[in-house]
Amino acid sequence: MIQHSFDVNTNPNNAVSDASLRHAREVSKKIRAAIAADPGDFRMLTGDRPTGNLHIGHYFGSLRNRVELQRAGVDSWVLIADYQVITDRDSAGPIRERTYSLLTDYLSVGLDPQKTTFFAHSQLPELNELMLPFLSLVTDAELRRNPTVKAELDATHGRPMSALLLTYPVHQAADILFCKANIVPVGKDQLPHLEQARVIADRFESRYGHGSLPAPIFRRPQALLSEAETVLGLDGNKMSKSRGNTIELRMDADETAKLIRRAVTDSQRFITYDPQNRPEVANLLLLTALATGGKPEEIAEEIGNGGAGMLKSMLTEALNEHLAPIRERRRQLQDNRDYLDTVLKAGIAKAREQAQETLREVHRALDIVF
Incomplete structure (x- = not known):
């Protein structure tokens, strides 16, 4: 070498x-x-x-x-x-x-x-x-x-x-x-x-x-x-096991959906990607982008007036789809x-x-x- x-x-x-x-x-x-x-x-x-x-x-x-x-x-x-x-x-x-x-x-x-x-x-x-x-x-x-x-x-x-x-x-x-x-x-x-x-x-x-x-x-x-880029927890703070603001790889789709429904956003309905002023919303957009291969700015534009509900729904679907093969492989391995x-x-x-x-x-x- x-x-x-x-x-x-x-x-x-x-x-x-x-x-x-x-x-x-x-x-x-x-x-x-x-x-x-x-x-x-x-x-x-x-x-x-x-x-x-x-x-x-x-x-x-x-x-x-x-x-x-x-x-x-x-x-x-x-x-x-x-x-x-x-x-x-x-x-x-x-x-x-x-x-x-x-x-x-x-x-x-x-x-x-x-x-x-x-x-x-x-x-x-x-x-x-x-x-x-x-x-x-x-x-x-x-x-x-x-x-x-x-x-x-x-x-x-x-x-x-x-x-x-x-x-x-x-x-x-x-x-x-x-x-x-x-x-x-x-x-x-x-x-x-x-x-x-x-x-x-x-x-x-x-x-x-x-x-x-x-x-x-x-x-x-x-x-x-x-x-x-830095990924924050679902409450907008540093992602940490002790904070309970994470989605573990071993969790199933229902657990993931439940945690995302509780994720912190803000009071503004119109969705924009603004990490400085809207860090919680920006983080959920970033997670969606990482799961789909898209760009957070474009995802925000697509959601627009759909609000936090649409954002969380999109993130849930994207993350569960992305992690599905990993979770299936994990199920096969964990008991072996x-x-x-x-x-x-x-x-x-x-x-x-x-x-x-x-x-x-x-x-x-x-x-x-x-």
Whole structure:
């Protein structure tokens, strides 16, 4: 694989500036062009924490993009970050069932186990061993300033920071670097996290490489920013499982219709696409556009004086039609635990093999091979 250089100059300890974001978008365009020219140069790592069921925000914001990258020929690795569930909570919850639910959703949307490697963090002990040398490359102050750590801590509403939460960015760096991924689909808020992974890779090579290895161990991962617009929840706020404002992929058509009927709009009957002044209505129009492949402005013009009732009816029909084959595939998969086990175990075996090879390279660089 070729080591592409698409550096994004962000500081892992600061929020993303407008200039850095513009540069990241330009880099993402270059990466997409390079993928179109030769997808074999790239390996993608992405994933989710199994804290609940995936919903349409995940689907339109991330899952569809993963499928597109897979279809383009990018070597795709998908992590189920089960150990990371306990970074900010006292209980892991029904983590095993949620892991299977995630895997079922991945397969139902079109991710193919023949082309995508699925694995659970907890089943790769090498990842946790890799944390040890990585932790020597970052300082306590750097971790405390990391935007990801600060955001996760704020979300705990005053709970004391655990050492696991403090080292969260290092865990994420290990997840990316062990498999030699060089692209990671992310949102803009996660750019500092990618920069932290690059900093760790650079510091390791600088401190321990000493020219003793034929090539750098780690590839410098770059962010591939999502082209999807931000999807809000049905109440106009950030889409969140805890808010109950989502439509889960596992829900049926009737559940979907019921939730959309309760969606927040406004008092104006005439429908227009105005994200600034009418965010709730604009969001429902955007969801309809994402489900149909149309444009929200044109959908608004078609509805016109039909009001919120017509908008919700159109969204319900569009979303249920779009999700129907995904839901049917999910129904076929969810009770086939043997197949899900086969897919997950095969992915774990492949990921462990890669992790063991990476760890052997790290041991050679550290001169601790006995």
